[in-house]
Structure formats: structure tokens, C-alpha cells
Amino acid sequence: MRLLLRFLRPHKKLVAITLLVVLLDNTGTLLVPTMLANMVNTGIATGDFNHIVQGGALMLGASMLASGGAITGTYLAARLASNVARDIRDAIYERSLAFSNSDFERFGTGSMITRSLNDMNVVQQSIIATIQMVLPLPFLCIVGIFMACLIDWQMGMLLAAVTAVVMVIAVVTIVNAAPIFMRLQKLIDRMNVVLRESIIGVRVIRAFTKERHEERRLDEVFSDYASSAIKVNMMFAGVDAASFFLMNIAEVAVLWLGGNRVGAHAMEIASISAVLEYAMLILFYIMAAQMVALTLPRAKACLDRASEVVDLVPEIRDGADAACAAKGAAADARGNEAVAAFDHATFKFSDADEDTLHDLNFTCRRGQTTAIIGSTGSGKSTVAKLLLRFHDVTDGSVSFCDADVRAMTQESLRDRIAYVPQKAWLFSGTVASNLRFGNEGATEDEMRHALEVAQAGFVDELPDGLQARVAQGGTNFSGGQRQRLSIARALMKHADLYIFDDSFSALDFKTDAALRRALVDETRDAAVLIIAQRISTILHADQIVVLKDGVVVGLGTHEELMRDCAVYRAIADSQMKGGAGDDQR
Template identity: 30%
Template sequence: MFSTAALGVAVSLTVPLVTRAIIDGPVTRRELDLLVPLAFLALGLSIAEVLLVWVRRWAQSRTVSDLEATLRHDLYVRLQSLPMEFHTRWQSGQLLSRVTTDLSTIRRFMGFGLLFLVMNILQLVVVTFLLLRLYWPLGVVVLLAAVPIIVVSMRFEKKYLVISRQVQDQQGDLATLIEESALGFRVIKAFGRRQHVQQQFDDGAVTLYDSEVAKVRLASRFWSFLGVIPNLTLVIVLLLGALAVGREAITLGTLVAFITLMLSLIWPVTSLGAILAMAQESMTAADRISEILDTWSTIKSGPEELEHPRGHLRFENVSFRFSPDSPDILHDVNLDLAPGTTLALVGATGSGKTTLTALVPRLYDVTGGRITLDGHDIRDLTLPSLRSAVASAFDDPTLFSMSVRENLTLGRPDATEAEVQQALQVAQAEFANELPWGLDTRVGEQGMSLSGGQRQRLALARAVLAKPAVLVLDDTLSALDVHTEALVEEALRNVLSETTGIVVAHRASTVMLADKVALLQNGTVTHVGTHHELLADVPAYRLLLAAEDEEVHA
């Protein structure tokens, strides 16, 4: 790409020198026998320049497309490898704008700006050298004209870099607003807050508009300046050059070659503004992308493979906090779950139940103590082997914009049709077979075409289908009616008898699924026993379940 571009510049700069030879030779001295060879030479150079431009563009498009594809792949892989704490801190719109808008900005600069930035600088240097060789007094005039351009360009770069980052950040904020309003449209309509959300969007759009206008205003002033200087210099050169020809200090052919070469500088100079603007935007985009690529996951895959997991799960003095300067969410948690044991985790809202269950598949890492699976510290296991042994279903289920079958087999792509149907039966999700295209029906983004209870049942079926050694159910039945919940619980008993289960429970009916119950209070497990034991001996447990049952019946 750069080789053909450099050859193209060399060929284009040779044409004015051939023109000088034609004017000073065949034209001035009537040496007509040289006219035809020189004319064919000029024609050959022009054809060669066209061919070089074609080769350069072909190589350029292939190279830049490969670069963009590689960057997009690396960025997506990094986003998938980063832990939950990263994604809870970042707005989805900011991530989306980096994967789309920022990558496109870099592609445009690499495909156009970078090449011409290098080639234009090369052309400026070579042409200035040729101008000084042709007639140094006029060459000095051109050199002096470059001084204000360099000074203003440096000032422009500093200002444009700041405003480019501001615009790109505001684009990410606006993308977040659009995404949230699209996903939350039911809530917006239900509360009649369309005008409020629209005003938020308008405010963000106006802020972005003002920044964009300020950026354009800054660029237009710079580009106008770049347009004036070359044209003013050309007028001075024409005047001084004509006087030099009149004094016979230079030949007419030399003046024509000088003017032609100088005209070849107008494009590199006037395009400098656009190229520098693209460079600053690309630098800002690269900086924003580097914020992700330079972030490394704190959750590292261990070296050990877990073969034939049995599901013996132990919590040994486990503690957890979200950051070094925040208080402990969990502390001194000790539990021992033998294979096939089902534990119901009960506690008030905010007691740390969801956080505790998230530690098992290492969505977060413990900050104290350890969790073992079949005697292995889970931090020593490879992430794929751990997460194939542990399956989770959450109270807020996530379904992807794909078919029901693809959502179900996400954790186990090789599942047979019989196993899929069995998982649907356990989760009381046979309704999926009655959808317009059966299990091949696409459920739409976030599964919004389904009810909350239907989404929960499909998420539960997905977890059951994975046939894990450890099954974590984080309040998975909260959106089900009492009748459906009873059917699901009855079917789950058979599943949980063959696996180690942790069930976050709020209702007494859900607690009855478990072999034993752990009461979580103030970030630690205070009591462990059967449901009847805790009901008889622990007043706090009785009060908690009584309050939950009152809410359900209310």
C-alpha cells in the first residue's frame, strides 16, 4: 500500500519535469524530433500513475478491512472475558459506541487519513526540495509560507483532541439513553413518562449538537486558513516568477514546472485540516478502545481440569467485598454441601444471597477464605470446566434474540430432542412447543415477546438441561403463579435429588425443596438446619417466612 503510493507520488512529480523538457526543448528551440518521445513518456507516466492508484486502493481496502475485523474480534473477546464488576461499572451504550462508532473512526483514518498523512508529508518534502533546486529564491518563499501553517496546525491539534473526546463520550451517553428507553419501553408507557424520557433524550441530543457544532466551527476556521495561504503564496510566486523570466534568470519551462509542482502542494496543504481532524478523532477512538483492551480480568482461569464432578461444595470462611475500601458484603460464611444435597438460602432483602450464589461460578471472586468443589479450590480450576459443572438460573432471566431451542441449548449444544423436552417438562415450559414455529420461534431481544413467568421457566429449563453437578437457582420461581410453582417444584425434586443445589428461597413452599436451610443475616450464615428445626428454634427465621407469606397472600 505505502510502496505503490510512494511510487505514485514519484511518477506524478516526474510529469512537471518532463513538461519543462518539452517547453525548453522542442517548443522553444524547435527540436520537433524530441517532441514525440517526450509526449509518449508523459503519457506513459500518466498511465503508470493510474495503475499505481488502482493497486494502492485494492491493497488499502483489504488491509484496512482485515485490521477492523481483527480489532472488533479482539475487543469482543476482551469484553466477554472481563468480570461482572467491570460490566456493572460501564454503561452499555458506552461499550456499544466503542465497538461500532470508534472502530469505524479508526478504519476511516487507517484507510485514508494515515496513508495520505504520510504521503502528503513525503510529497511536501520532495516538492520543496525540487522547488529549491529549480529556483531557490521562489523555493524560499514557499518555505516561509509553511511556517504559519505549522504553528496553527499545532494549536488546532490540541484543541481538536479535547473536543473530539467530548463528542465521542456524549455519543456513548446518548446511545445508552436510546438503549435503555428501547428495553424499558413498557415501564415508560406504564408510568406515562414518555415526555420525561423524550426530554432527557432531547437534552442529550442538544448537548451533543452543540459540541458537534463547536467542533465543526473549529475545523472550518482551520480549513479556511489552509485554503488562503497556498493561494496567496501562488500569487506571489507567479509575480516573482514572471519577473525572473523577464530578467532571463530562469527559463519559461522552469517557471511552468515550478508552478505545476507548487500546484501539486495545494491538495496536501488544504487536505491537512481534514486529515489532522481524522487523526485526532482516531487517536481519541483508539484511547477509548484501549480503556477496554488495557483492562484485564481479575478472575483468572486456573490450571486444573475438573473431570467427572460429583458436586461436593464447601464454603470455608468465605468473605467478599466489591472494592478494597468498601465494607464486607459477606464474611465468615461456612457451609458444607455433600453431593446431592439441596440447600435453601433464606435471608432478608440485601442480606447477600445473590452475591453468595454468584461466587460459586466465579462471577465474582471471594476476597477472603475459599470455595472448594470436590476438594479443589475453584480458583485453581479452569473457568470452562468450573462453569460446565455449575449452572445458574437467575430471578431476572436473560434470553437472547435467537430461537427458543438456541436459548435452551446455550449451556449444552449437544443436547438431544428428548433431553430438551424433558427439561421443558421439569420447568413447566411446554408452552414453547405451541409457539408459531415451535422451538424454532425467535423470542426477540431480551425475550420481550414472552411474559416474565415464561422467561423464567425457559431460563430454568436451560439450567436443568445443562445437567450440572451444582445447580444454583436464584429466586427462579418468583414470577410463577402458585399452581405453576407447585408443578415446577414437584418436577424439580427429581432433578435436585441427582445434583447439588443452592436455592434462594423466599416462600415456605420453595424451602420445602431443600434438605437443609441456611439463614443469612448481616452478611453471614447464622443458622443451618432443616426447615422444621429452624422454624421451631429460630424466631428470626419464623418472622422472615411469615412476612414473605403475608406478602404472597396479600
């Protein structure tokens, strides 16, 4: 609830106006029965036409007040709920941008989507329903019973007793419903995860003829959700039946007691209709409010889930900004300036028993290419993540332009690094819009130059060129084309450090060689870090770092490592033999 109050606070004026309009709506609604009874008891009974006209005019005014309040209140409640849900969604997204990989993995992609979309829709609808059905209930009950007591105290007491019984039933039902709604939200998360896996991995499922297995897995998840949903619906049905039963009992009781009170000349006959209207009005709102209240535990669960994200303190936090020295013309004078340096850097995941990387010592210098090679799982990609501060070292330090990366803001650090991830990812839009991720103000000539360096000439052959459509993830391009477009996007950025995380793996040897030759001139004023699996990609690097189980076991040029590093030599020999075999075939 603290999260909800926090996001309602910026809209306090809208909250106040909405509540005032709802109050006017309820006031007009409560005035009509008494006005009608008074008009019948006095105007019609005495034949006073002027009294009837005056009473009718007052009833019309009260009805217009109620109708206008209802329409305006509905609009204002919808606007308030939409604004609050939008703000919470924005907060969830902004917080997720600050998460490290470990932070994000605590929730998972499927859960984050559910929390941002489905959960916020539940919260939004609950806010609207609460304003319209739950908040007016205390006012309607108190004022309605009070006005019934003014007509006849026994009728007022009867109405109070019926209201109390219905309220007790509602509270008991809500308490029992809360755990089921909590379970429903977790099941929605699970459904989201399983569906995403089945849709994204459909080709693998078909390739291994696992369609029936996936059908059973989906059926199990859907059945669990259906079982809980049926319990909730049965509860709704029971509450609905009980409420209508009590409304009918209350109606009979009011007519019976009212008839006796009229016979005893304790009240007038038209007053029975007024009390009956108050009874139906109060009981209708109680019934509607308990229906809404049954969904409030689910809304609270959604808010709690959103709060888990918004209130999580990120593992990676900004330090005071330490600016890098100016680039541009002074770059040549700096020569081999150290851009990135690992000083006895060690890293271990929070849930791991051993270090992922241990005691790393090497430097990436301006104008030079540093390469990292090693077997799968040796920690190569983690090195790039440490430079980008997706993780922080657990011991030692990583510096960028002579400043510890932990003392820099994440924005200023990443603004000076161009990164091509291991899995090339493109965003839905156009080729141009993807390239402008690296430079928002890029001209068409600059984009074409980046594409030329990245060996992405195929873009010019597309019917729409730079305006060619890109599907989500770039699925309408081949793996090699996606990699080249990702490289071009990175080259749009004038950075101090270019990181290529196994970014040439989908390229043929000819394209790989042409791209590396073109990169030499393009990145001459920056440091380059290449993480690779293929020896051929890094043969001409100025220094090669060889990793084995997170430890540097070799550092030097290709020739030096072939002479002094057994691990590197084994990798080279295995790839050269594989290449020879390929040639023979």
C-alpha cells in the same frame, strides 16, 4: 499509540505493501509536472515531434503509475484499517468476557458499546485517511520543493516558505482541537447511556408521565454535544478558508516571481506551470492532511479508551486447572459427595465499607438440594456469583469438588455448573438455538425432554415449535415463559451443580410445584442450589440457609428452622398470612 502498533504488527506485510504502493502513487504524481514542462520547453519550442511523442509516452506511464497506485493504495488501506479495527473489537470483547461484575461496572454497558462500535469506526476511518493523506505529506513536501529548486532555486525557496507558514497554522489548529474531540467522545458515551435508558424504560416513563422530563434530559445531552460539534465545525471552516486563501496567495506569488524569472532568462516559461503544480499539490495535501489531523486527537482518544479496556487486568484470573472427579456411573457410589463448600467465606465489594457476606459456612452435596432465603439485599445472589467466580472471596475460601475455585480455570469451573440467572435472558434466534447454549450438540429429543422437565410445554403449541423465533432478551415471551426456557437451557447441560437464582418467581404455584417435582429425578446425580424469595419453593430442601445482612442466621430443614430460627419463622409467617389473605380474596 502502543495499542495501535500492537495490532498493526500482525499485519506488517500488508502495511509494507500499502506504503510501497502509496509511494509509487506519489512518485508518479510528482514526475508528471516536470515531464510536461520538459516536453513544452524542448519538444514544442524546437518542433521536435519525436521528443513530444517520447515525453507523452513517459507522462502516460507516470500517470498510469499514479492512477494504479491510487486505486490499489485505497483498497489496501481500507483492508488494513478494517483488519485492525476488527482485531481491536475482538480484543475488547474477549477482554470483557474475563471481567468480573466490578470490572465491567467501571465502564458500563453504554460505554462498552460506544468503545466497540463508534470508537472503532473513528479509528478505522482515521487509519485510511492517515495512509492516504498524512503519510505521503513529508515525501511530497521534500521531493516537491527539491524538484522546484532544480527548476529555479528562488521558486523552490518561495514554495518552502509558503509550506512552512501553512504547516504552522495546521499545528496550532490541531493542538486547540484535541481537547474538544476528547470531550466529544465522552458526550457520545453520555448520549448512548441516556438513549438506552429512555428506550428500555419507555413503559416506566409513560406510566409516571415523565415524557417531558426525559425530553428535557435528552435535549440537555444533545445540546452539549451540538455545542462541542459546532466548535469543531467552526474550526474546520476556519482552517478550510485559511488554506484556500493561502493556496491562492501562493498561486499569485508563483506566477509573479515566475514571470520575473522568465523575464530575466533564469527559467523557461513552461517551468512556471511545473512549479505551480508542485505548489498546488503540496498545499492541497497540507490542507487535506490538516483536516485529517484535526480528527486524529479524536482517534487517539478512541484508542486510549479501547486501551483502558484491553489493558485492564481482570480482577478474576485463572488458576491452574484442578479437574473434578469423573461423573456418570460413579456418581451413585459417591453418595453425598461435597460439590461446593463455603469455608468461613467473606466477601466485600471494593467500594464498600462493610462485608456483603460474612463468615459463610455450608456445603452443597451431590443428590441434595440446598436453598438460600433472606430479605432483599441480604446477599443471596452474591453467593451464586462467588460460586461462578464472578467475584472472589476476600477472606476464607469457596471450594468446588474439593478444589479451591481460585485454583481452577474459569472455563473448567463454569463448564461444571448450570446457572439460571435472576433475570431470565434469552438471545435473539430460535428456541432451539437458545437451548443449544447449554449443549451445542443436543438432539431434538433432548431439547424436548428439557422443555418437558422445565414445564415449557407451550413451545409445542407454537406454530414453529423449536424453531420459533425469539426476540432479543426474549421480549416476545412472558416473564414465566422466559424463566422456563432459561431453566430448560440450564438442564441441557449435564452439570455437577445446578444454581437457580430466584428462577421460579414468575411461575404460578402449580407450575412451581410441578417443576420442582420434575427436577428431583433430573438432578439426582448433582447438587442443587435454589435461591428463593418464597418459602413454598424451598419447603422440601435438604438444607436451608437463612441470610440476614450477609450473615448466616439459620441452617437446617424447614421444620428445624421453624423451631429454632426467628428470622426464618418471621418470613414464613408473613408469607403464610399473605397467602391466606389471597385465598380469602
